[in-house]
Structure formats: C-alpha cells, structure tokens
Amino acid sequence: MTNKMFVVLGILLVSFFSNAQEKTPTYLDDTKPMEERVEDALARMTLEEKIAMIHAQSKFSSPGVSRLGIPEFWMTDGPHGIRPEVLWDEWEQANWTNDSCTAFPALTCLASSWDRDLAYAYGKAIGEEARYRNKTVLLGPGVNIYRSPLNGRNFEYMGEDPYLAAQMVVPYVKGVQENGVAACVKHFALNNQETDRHGVNVVVDDRALYEIYLPAFKAAVQEGNAWAIMGAYGKYKGQQCCHNKYLLQDILRKEWNFDGVVISDWGGVHETEQAIFNGLDMEYGTWTDGLTMGKTNAYDSYYLADPYYEMIKSGKVGTKELDDKVRNILRLACRTTMNSTRPFGSFGTEAHAKTARNIAEGGIVLLKNEHNVLPINLSKTKKIAVIGENAIKMMTVGGGSSSLKAKYEISPLDGIKNRVGDNVEVMYARGYVGDASGDYNGVKSGQNLQDDRSPEALLKEAIEVAKEADVVIFVGGLNKSDNQDCEGADRLALGLPYNQDDVITKIAAVNKNFIYINISGNAVAMPWVDKVPAIIQGWYLGSETGNAMASILVGDVNPSGKLAFTFPVKLKDNSAHALGEFGKEGEVNYTESIFVGYRYADKEDIKPLFSFGHGLSYTTFEYGDISVDEKNMNEDETIKVSIPVTNTGKVAGAEVVQLYITDVKSSLVRPEKELKNFEKVFLKPGETKTVNFTISAKDLLYFDDAKHSWIAEAGKFKAIIGASATNIKDSVKFNLVK
Known part of the structure; x- marks a missing residue:
C-alpha cells in the first residue's frame, strides 16, 4: 500500500468516526452538560411519550421512552431497607427468592446516634442495596418532625429537633446518591399524624413552618442536593400537599431552587388541574389500580394521564407545565439510569450487616x-x-x-x-x-x-x-x-x-x-x-x-x-396535647407554634421523664470551662466557642457535646434555647479533647413571619454547652453587633 493510499484511508477513518460521533444523540452522551442532554431529549419526544412519563405504569414503576433508549424508572420503599418485589398490579408478593435485604435500624435509632459519619454510612449501604436491585429512586429518608409521641410513623423519622434532623439527613442523602440512586426525602410537609392522613388540613403559623417543620427538608435540598422529594398525604392551606402551590412552587422551587423531581405519595393525588399547575412531576398509586374500572390499562385513568392529555388536545391547557415536569424527570434519568459511571451496587453483604450493627x-x-x-x-x-x-x-x-x-x-x-x-x-x-x-x-x-x-x-x-x-x-x-x-x-x-x-x-x-x-x-x-x-x-x-x-x-x-x-412523664407534658391539637379528623391546629419538644418543656419548666439529648455511658465525662475567642461579632464574622472534655472513667467511650444558643432579648418570643451544633467525641480513659464550635450569624436567626424573612437581631446571646437539654455544663455570653 502506497503512502498516498494510507493518507486516503486515514482521512476516511477520521471521517467515519467523526460522523459516528455526530450521529450520537446529545441526550445519550453523558459527557455533555446535563441541561443540553435534557433539552435534546425533550425535543425528540412526542406528546404521548411525555404524558406516559409523568405517571405510573405499575405499582412501583413509570415508563421511560424505549424508542429513544431512555430507561424505565423503578421506585423502592425505604428508608430502612429495600422492599421486596411485588406483582405488577398488586401489593401481593412476587415471590422472588433473591430479594431478601439487609434490614437497617429505624431512623429514630440513626438520629439518636448523633453521628454524621454513621448517617453517611447508612445512606451509602442502603444505596448500594437499591442500586444492586436496579432501583432508580429510594423512597426515603423521612424527616417529619416528632410533634407527638402518639404519631404512628415517628419511628421512620429523625426526632423532634430541626437542626439534628437536618444534620443527619444530609450525609444520608449524599451516601445514597453516590450510587446513582436518587434519595426521595419525605413527606413534604407537615405529615405529623396518621389519623385522617389523606384528608386532614394542618393549620400552622409561618414561623413554626419555617423554624420547625421545613429546615430538614431545606438542608436535604440545598446541602444534600437531593434529587427527589415526596409530597405528603394531608393538606396545608386547604390544598393537598402532593399538589400544593405554597409548598411545591413557592417554597421548594422558588425559594430553595430545587431542580429535582416531586413524586406523589401513593394515592396522594386528588385532582388533575392542581396536579398540572402546582408542582407535581410524577404520579404514583392513584386509586384506579387493577381492572376495576373496566379498562385494559387502569393507569391511563390517573389524573396526569388521559385526563391531562385530553385537556391539552382540547386546548384547555398548554404544554409548558408538561415540559417542565418532563425536564425534571429527564434530569433524574441523567443522574441515575443514564449515568455511565453509575456503580453496580451490592446486596445483603457482610459489609452491610456490619454497617447495620454499627x-x-x-x-x-x-x-x-x-x-x-x-x-x-x-x-x-x-x-x-x-x-x-x-x-x-x-x-x-x-x-x-x-x-x-x-x-x-x-x-x-x-x-x-x-x-x-x-x-x-x-x-x-x-x-x-x-x-x-x-x-x-x-x-x-x-x-x-x-x-x-x-x-x-x-x-x-x-x-x-x-x-x-x-x-x-x-x-x-x-x-x-x-x-x-x-x-x-x-x-x-x-x-x-x-x-x-x-x-x-x-x-x-x-x-x-x-x-x-x-x-x-x-x-x-x-x-x-x-x-x-x-x-x-x-x-x-x-x-x-x-x-x-x-x-x-x-x-x-x-x-x-x-x-x-423528649420522653414526657405524661401526655399533657407534650405541647401538641397541652396547647395544640393532635389526632383530629378534618383539621388540626398547631397552636403550640415553635414550642415543640424540649422547647416547650423549657418554656413551662416541665421536668421530662428523659430529656432530649439524654444518654448515659459506662464511663464518666468531665467538662471544663467554656471559652469564647471574641465577645463581639458582626453579621459577616464568626466566633469560636471551646470546651475541654475529659474521660474520667476506666473505659473508652464517646460523648455527644451539644451547643445550644439563647437570644437573651428579642423582638419576638423565642425558645429558652435551641440546638445549633453538636460533636460526638471519642475519648480513651484519662484523655482530654477540646471541642470547638464556630458560631455565625446564621445560628442566631429567627423567622419573622410578618416580614417573611430570617432576622438576626443585634444584642446579647448566650452559648450553652450541655450533655442534654437539661444537663447544662457551662455557658458564655457574646454580642451580635450591627
């Protein structure tokens, strides 16, 4: 072969591979920016394909677009393990022999570890199990606030304090999503009782909403970068939470800039028009299952299925909202099933058993x-x-x-x-x-x-x-x-x-x-x-x-x-039962506002059976004197609070050192103290470590519902170190200067 022939062959090969690369659709190329991939795929889809993508096709799946090579989306219940497989149209078991999972501890246990590293390990392990079973979305974790000890679903959540729940949910979410599986944080929001759970309307002031019931969700979105959120069953402001304008549009999308998918709880959708306009992306579990309606495919009767399609075809509604929903779902696909670097996961391993035990x-x-x-x-x-x-x-x-x-x-x-x-x-x-x-x-x-x-x-x-x-x-x-x-x-x-x-x-x-x-x-x-x-x-x-x-x-x-x-001595020591309402049908008033858990016990000087943050050890710990590096701080500055802790016993152990903040004088009533940081410190017998906390203006904020904004007022504050909400070791005053 002559040199000229080599050159011609080389040109042909370069041309071939160049053309091959040009023919590869952008949406299939995960080296391209995600938004380019999303828009490319969206432009190729038919109206029918878009409608199909936003509602279920079985108990736990929804379709992709097989024509374009976009995989189906498969959900699995959590948050403590991967649910066994069920039949396509029924809750009955599929009777697989290889779907027996590792059962992890309930999230109340995880939250009570006060250990961020364990939260990450939990998420990583359960994410590996979900990935191995080829799931797209893990329906968890749950972060609804422990408002009453009678809530039947509290065991799935992370306790009464918004800061603790926020700190534990972020590493859990990150651990899950490292596996190319979306964490779906639930139930957004105000899901604090099971009585009349599909219909109860919650009446709560904006301050309690923002200070108590939303922070863990916000942290999951903004710090954990959660790819999915599940709506709650009940109502807020008279609208179902799964298609609630205030929660899903005003707060989740506009205030928090969430770019993931909003998934309904199973059976949480009740109306087509609100589901179109109020921020829901994927509809699951609507009560048209099976063949009871006399149709070949009952899933076509979902609110976001044929009813939506007919409204578009008749011109009653446009397609802008539909395209936004599909964009969010395609983004989920790019992050999960269409990510070529997605790991393969593992299932029921000794490593997972060890994590569960830890x-x-x-x-x-x-x-x-x-x-x-x-x-x-x-x-x-x-x-x-x-x-x-x-x-x-x-x-x-x-x-x-x-x-x-x-x-x-x-x-x-x-x-x-x-x-x-x-x-x-x-x-x-x-x-x-x-x-x-x-x-x-x-x-x-x-x-x-x-x-x-x-x-x-x-x-x-x-x-x-x-x-x-x-x-x-x-x-x-x-x-x-x-x-x-x-x-x-x-x-x-x-x-x-x-x-x-x-x-x-x-x-x-x-x-x-x-x-x-x-x-x-x-x-x-x-x-x-x-x-x-x-x-x-x-x-x-x-x-x-x-x-x-x-x-x-x-x-x-x-x-x-x-x-x-908090463990109360009696039910009336809990604010939901002393001041507010719980377990009613129709409507429930959160009259206690921000005074939930230890905040209420502090306010009323109630001695609990066992306080928030309480836990003993087989060794003993001695706290030294608290110190602060600066007495005054500006809004853009921080101060450091330090305290030495010594293991004075005979065995190694860990102590959770808790930082609470008190606003000495404020325009609005505030709790006596609020948890703002913690550190789990491991100490050998006789060992001393100094625990350092950094305080910023963010830790001093309260939500002013009249102004609809977070406020940090100038004035005196107190940093409190405790071994629990009632076992206070020392405190120091400092000033916020403006």
Missing part, C-alpha cells in the same frame, strides 16, 4: 443505670432471665411501607445466648402475649407466637424464672401493629400495651438486678421508673438486633446514643 450500637441509648447493674459482669453471672415477647418477636415485618423481607433478623434472646455462651444459663419466659401475628403484605416472619395461656399463668412463670436469675432482662415496649409504631394509624395512649406495666412492676419486685429494654420508635410512659434500676432504649434495630443489644448489655460496646426526642 448504627444499632451507636444509636442505642442507656437511659438509666443505678447501682451499676450494667454492663453485666459475666464472670459473676450464672443465670440470666430474659422475659418479654419482644425478646423473640421479629420486628422487620410490619409497620407499613417500611416492612421488609430481611435476609435474617437476630432476636434479642438469640443475641444474648450467642454472646454469653455455655457458661451462663439463659432462661426465657414470655411474660405477656401481645401480637402473635407475623404477616404483612404477604411477607411472613415464619414465627408461630401463638400462646393460649392466661395472663396469670404467664406472669407466674415469669416471676419464678426471675427469682432464679442473677440478672433479669425484660424486653418489652411497642411493636409494629396497628395503633402502635405503624403507618396508617396513631397510638391510642402513651402507656405500654398488653398490661406490661403490671408485669414489669411485679417482676422488678423479686429481683433487684432488673434491666428493662424498650423496643419502640416512640416515647412511652414508665410509671415504674423508680423501681427499675437500668433502662435501655432499644429502638427497631434491624437484622443485627440481638448482636447489637448483647454487645451493649455486656459492655463490649460502650453506649453513646442520645435521645432524638
């Missing part, structure tokens, strides 16, 4: 420990009595949409037996019968917990076993049945169900080495608190429940969790 151990809270009953000294213990239904009952099944088909779940009883070994005899007594069922949406626990013995016989057995033991561990609390910790219904009372109070009181009377473990996602009343020397808040801990619990009980792990919400 979160469980980090979030368990030691509430009380008189006479050093804990940790259990195995060298001096021959017999342990484990009592209570929750010691054996699987908790990953049930509770609503977060119900899981777990790969495994280690019960508290089995975890304790495995840890103490053959040298210690572990005896078990039921003590009470609560809920023997183990079936939710076709997922069966496989347990047969039926017990027909009388309450008297069960109590007698438990007392006899307790008398024989060196240590008694009572594992009780709530479960995920209706009217407990469960979606769709609220709790009926603050007290424990199934006559547990009487059982606990009588067993504690026969053995002074009594440990009560409360399994719940909510606060409960404890009328016997003075009679029980040791109390642990055990949460719903997922697959590694028993292992994590045993490690805390015997001291392999030093407890470091702190409560993410």
Whole structure:
C-alpha cells in the first residue's frame, strides 16, 4: 500500500468516526452538560411519550421512552431497607427468592446516634442495596418532625429537633446518591399524624413552618442536593400537599431552587388541574389500580394521564407545565439510569450487616443505670432471665411501607445466648402475649407466637424464672401493629400495651438486678421508673438486633446514643396535647407554634421523664470551662466557642457535646434555647479533647413571619454547652453587633 493510499484511508477513518460521533444523540452522551442532554431529549419526544412519563405504569414503576433508549424508572420503599418485589398490579408478593435485604435500624435509632459519619454510612449501604436491585429512586429518608409521641410513623423519622434532623439527613442523602440512586426525602410537609392522613388540613403559623417543620427538608435540598422529594398525604392551606402551590412552587422551587423531581405519595393525588399547575412531576398509586374500572390499562385513568392529555388536545391547557415536569424527570434519568459511571451496587453483604450493627450500637441509648447493674459482669453471672415477647418477636415485618423481607433478623434472646455462651444459663419466659401475628403484605416472619395461656399463668412463670436469675432482662415496649409504631394509624395512649406495666412492676419486685429494654420508635410512659434500676432504649434495630443489644448489655460496646426526642412523664407534658391539637379528623391546629419538644418543656419548666439529648455511658465525662475567642461579632464574622472534655472513667467511650444558643432579648418570643451544633467525641480513659464550635450569624436567626424573612437581631446571646437539654455544663455570653 502506497503512502498516498494510507493518507486516503486515514482521512476516511477520521471521517467515519467523526460522523459516528455526530450521529450520537446529545441526550445519550453523558459527557455533555446535563441541561443540553435534557433539552435534546425533550425535543425528540412526542406528546404521548411525555404524558406516559409523568405517571405510573405499575405499582412501583413509570415508563421511560424505549424508542429513544431512555430507561424505565423503578421506585423502592425505604428508608430502612429495600422492599421486596411485588406483582405488577398488586401489593401481593412476587415471590422472588433473591430479594431478601439487609434490614437497617429505624431512623429514630440513626438520629439518636448523633453521628454524621454513621448517617453517611447508612445512606451509602442502603444505596448500594437499591442500586444492586436496579432501583432508580429510594423512597426515603423521612424527616417529619416528632410533634407527638402518639404519631404512628415517628419511628421512620429523625426526632423532634430541626437542626439534628437536618444534620443527619444530609450525609444520608449524599451516601445514597453516590450510587446513582436518587434519595426521595419525605413527606413534604407537615405529615405529623396518621389519623385522617389523606384528608386532614394542618393549620400552622409561618414561623413554626419555617423554624420547625421545613429546615430538614431545606438542608436535604440545598446541602444534600437531593434529587427527589415526596409530597405528603394531608393538606396545608386547604390544598393537598402532593399538589400544593405554597409548598411545591413557592417554597421548594422558588425559594430553595430545587431542580429535582416531586413524586406523589401513593394515592396522594386528588385532582388533575392542581396536579398540572402546582408542582407535581410524577404520579404514583392513584386509586384506579387493577381492572376495576373496566379498562385494559387502569393507569391511563390517573389524573396526569388521559385526563391531562385530553385537556391539552382540547386546548384547555398548554404544554409548558408538561415540559417542565418532563425536564425534571429527564434530569433524574441523567443522574441515575443514564449515568455511565453509575456503580453496580451490592446486596445483603457482610459489609452491610456490619454497617447495620454499627448504627444499632451507636444509636442505642442507656437511659438509666443505678447501682451499676450494667454492663453485666459475666464472670459473676450464672443465670440470666430474659422475659418479654419482644425478646423473640421479629420486628422487620410490619409497620407499613417500611416492612421488609430481611435476609435474617437476630432476636434479642438469640443475641444474648450467642454472646454469653455455655457458661451462663439463659432462661426465657414470655411474660405477656401481645401480637402473635407475623404477616404483612404477604411477607411472613415464619414465627408461630401463638400462646393460649392466661395472663396469670404467664406472669407466674415469669416471676419464678426471675427469682432464679442473677440478672433479669425484660424486653418489652411497642411493636409494629396497628395503633402502635405503624403507618396508617396513631397510638391510642402513651402507656405500654398488653398490661406490661403490671408485669414489669411485679417482676422488678423479686429481683433487684432488673434491666428493662424498650423496643419502640416512640416515647412511652414508665410509671415504674423508680423501681427499675437500668433502662435501655432499644429502638427497631434491624437484622443485627440481638448482636447489637448483647454487645451493649455486656459492655463490649460502650453506649453513646442520645435521645432524638423528649420522653414526657405524661401526655399533657407534650405541647401538641397541652396547647395544640393532635389526632383530629378534618383539621388540626398547631397552636403550640415553635414550642415543640424540649422547647416547650423549657418554656413551662416541665421536668421530662428523659430529656432530649439524654444518654448515659459506662464511663464518666468531665467538662471544663467554656471559652469564647471574641465577645463581639458582626453579621459577616464568626466566633469560636471551646470546651475541654475529659474521660474520667476506666473505659473508652464517646460523648455527644451539644451547643445550644439563647437570644437573651428579642423582638419576638423565642425558645429558652435551641440546638445549633453538636460533636460526638471519642475519648480513651484519662484523655482530654477540646471541642470547638464556630458560631455565625446564621445560628442566631429567627423567622419573622410578618416580614417573611430570617432576622438576626443585634444584642446579647448566650452559648450553652450541655450533655442534654437539661444537663447544662457551662455557658458564655457574646454580642451580635450591627
């Protein structure tokens, strides 16, 4: 071949590859800017394809555009694990054999770890599981504020404080989305009760909305860059939250500049025109499922399906809003299924089990420990009595949409037996019968917990076993049945169900080495608190429940969790029940305004059963004197607050150092103090570390609803360091100067 022929061949090859590159559509090239890809794809789509994309085609999926190579969108429930597969048109199980997931602890446990690194690890692990199952969107996490201890869905959320929830949701979202899976933060907004959840209208002042109920969502959007938001079921200002102009357009889009997708909760859409104009992008679960309407494809009857299409064809509405919705959905595709660098994920791995256990151990809270009953000294213990239904009952099944088909779940009883070994005899007594069922949406626990013995016989057995033991561990609390910790219904009372109070009181009377473990996602009343020397808040801990619990009980792990919400002594100590309304149908007034949780307890000088931020350790910590580097700060400056903390005990441990701010004098009434920062510091015996917090004008703001703006007033402030909201260590004053 001559040189001239080589040159001609080279020109032809260059021309071929150049033409091939030119023919590659921009929307398929993920090296191109995302907005160029979105606009290119949008321009190629037909009206029918656009309409199809904005509503479901099955229980958990919506179509892409197969003609253009745009994949389908697949959703999965969370936020504690990846939901098992269901049939296309039904809630019944698909009966796959490879969809048993890792069950992670409930989000109340994660929030109570006060550990941002654990929140990121949680998101990364659950995101890997979602990606492996080829999901586009994880329907979680939930960040609705813990307003009342009776809300049946509190266990899915991150506590009563907006700052804590905001700090924990951001790393969770980032961890999930590193896997090319969108985190869908829910339920936006004001989803604080399950009673009449589809119709209740919330009446709340703007100040409480912005200071209490929105900050975690705002952080997820602006700091976590969440790619999806789920609307709530109820109403705000008389409009359904899934197509609510004030929430979705005025706040989410205009104020926060959200560029992701807004997804309806399943069945949360009620009207076509509002769904068109008020900011909803993707409609799921509308009640036209199956073939009950006599149509071949019932999904065509969704509000954003044929009804929308007909309005466009008739000229009643234009296509601007439709194009905006599709743009948001195409942006989701570019970030997820059309991202060529998207990792492959992993599922049910040992690494995920380890992460689940770390979160469980980090979030368990030691509430009380008189006479050093804990940790259990195995060298001096021959017999342990484990009592209570929750010691054996699987908790990953049930509770609503977060119900899981777990790969495994280690019960508290089995975890304790495995840890103490053959040298210690572990005896078990039921003590009470609560809920023997183990079936939710076709997922069966496989347990047969039926017990027909009388309450008297069960109590007698438990007392006899307790008398024989060196240590008694009572594992009780709530479960995920209706009217407990469960979606769709609220709790009926603050007290424990199934006559547990009487059982606990009588067993504690026969053995002074009594440990009560409360399994719940909510606060409960404890009328016997003075009679029980040791109390642990055990949460719903997922697959590694028993292992994590045993490690805390015997001291392999030093407890470091702190409560993410207040335990009131009685219901009227909670502001939603003392000042506001809760559990009503039709309309609920948040008359307590910004005084939620510890803010209300401070205001009314109410002593809680256990305060927000409370949690004990097997070691002791000594706080030094607080110091501030400057007494005065301008709006564009910061000051540094420091305090030394020393581990004065004999074992390594972690302390959560909490920074609260007080506005000494303000134009509007403010809480006595508000959480503004925290640091979880790990210390060896005898070790001292100085914890530093930076305070800026942002930490001093309140929302002036008359001006609809955030205000930081000049004047005196106080920085408060505490080990909880009631265990204050020191404070220092400083000034904001304008």
